[in-house]
Amino acid sequence: ExxxxxxxxxLVQPGGSLRLSCAASGFTFSSYWMHWVRQAPGxxxxxVSHINSDGSSTTYADSVKGRxxxxxxxxxxxxxxxxxxxxxxxxxxxxxVRGGGLRSFDYWGQGTLVTVSS
Amino acid sequence: xxxxxQSPSSLSASVGDRVTITCRASQSISSYxxxxxxxxxxxxxxxxxxxxxxxxxxxxxxSGSGSGTDFTLTISSLQPEDFATYYCQQSxxxxxxxxxxxxxxxxx
Numbered sequence: 001e002x003x004x005x006x007x008x009x010x011l012v013q014p015g016g017s018l019r020l021s022c023a024a025s026g027f028t029f030s031s032y033w034m035h036w037v038r039q040a041p042g043x044x045x046x047x048v049s050h051i052n053s054d055g056s057s058t059t060y061a062d063s064v065k066g067r068x069x070x071x072x073x074x075x076x077x078x079x080x081x082x083x084x085x086x087x088x089x090x091x092x093x094x095x096x097v098r099g100g101g102l103r104s105f106d107y108w109g110q111g112t113l114v115t116v117s118s
Numbered sequence: 119x120x121x122x123x124q125s126p127s128s129l130s131a132s133v134g135d136r137v138t139i140t141c142r143a144s145q146s147i148s149s150y151x152x153x154x155x156x157x158x159x160x161x162x163x164x165x166x167x168x169x170x171x172x173x174x175x176x177x178x179x180x181s182g183s184g185s186g187t188d189f190t191l192t193i194s195s196l197q198p199e200d201f202a203t204y205y206c207q208q209s210x211x212x213x214x215x216x217x218x219x220x221x222x223x224x225x226x
Contacts, residue, residue: 035215045154045162045205047215059213095161103209104152104167111161 002026002107004096009112016086016116022079022096022109030054030074033099036081038092039111048094049081064090086116120144120211124204124218130226135196139221141189141206150210151189153182156220157202165204166191201225 008020020036036048049060049070058070069082079096093111100106121144131137141151149169154162164173166182169189179194193200206218 044220045156045207045217047207047217050212050215061214100164100167101171102150102152102168103212103215104164104173105154105162105207105215106164106167106173108161108163 002098004098004107004109006094006096006109006112009094009114011115011117012086013118014087014116017082017084018086018114020081020083020094020096020112020114022081024077024079024096024098027098029072029077033103034070034072034079035097035099035105036070036079037095037097037105037108038090038114039095040089040092043092046092050099051079083114086114088116090114091116119214120147120208120216122206122208122216122218124206124221126221127219128222128224130224131196132226133196133198137193137196137223139191139204139206139223141184141191141218143187143189143208143210146186147208147210149185150208151182151184152207152209153180153191154205154207155200155202156205162205196223198225 003025005023035050051058051070067085071080095111096109097105098107123142151169153166156162170182203222
């Protein structure tokens with residue numbers, strides 16, 4: 001069974017940093033693209049970042065470019081999102097997502113809440 | 119950037135109704151269009167990928183169609199568990215995987 005379990009969310013002050021982790025199991029992690037998607041309270045889904053299977057290629061939404069860094073450790077079956085210079089508008093539930101067929105998003109974690117507030 | 123526009127933004131329907139949600143892309147995305155269902159407090163779930171391919175385990179009352187810029191999600195006979203928010207998403211551009219704004223399907 002595919003499982004994606006996020007951790008690392010919490011309350012952080014504006015300008016602060018946080019690192020999210022996503023532990024993957026039930027599939028060959030090193031064979032799949034992975035993504036982070038976020039959802040602000042009461043709002044829609046917003047794609048944040050993607051990383052290819054070996055970690056050699058990454059892309060970011062303009063809203064987080066230069067502040068967030070996606071990475072992965074295929075030996076530990078873990079995906080990361082390093083978030084720096086956090087802003088109030090980064091407040092959201094962050095989902096770890098596996099890339100599926102035709103670049104769909106086929107499995108989602110339960111999400112971890114990040115709150116940026118003083 | 120490719121923009122995705124869903125309509126309607128909300129919809130009221132009854133159990134047993136046939137429902138259609140549309141999604142329009144700002145430029146051609148071939149068949150790189152996916153549909154997701156999200157229930158309150160839960161993670162989204164992939165329903166359909168590549169515009170018309172049903173994800174494993176998804177009931178056959180869900181179907182998708184379209185290519186280029188215009189797409190539809192159809193639920194042939196609404197069931198109580200189908201009341202949720204639905205999102206389309208383009209995966210044509212790997213630089214920006216855009217979602218539509220969502221369609222909230224409510225019980226009439």
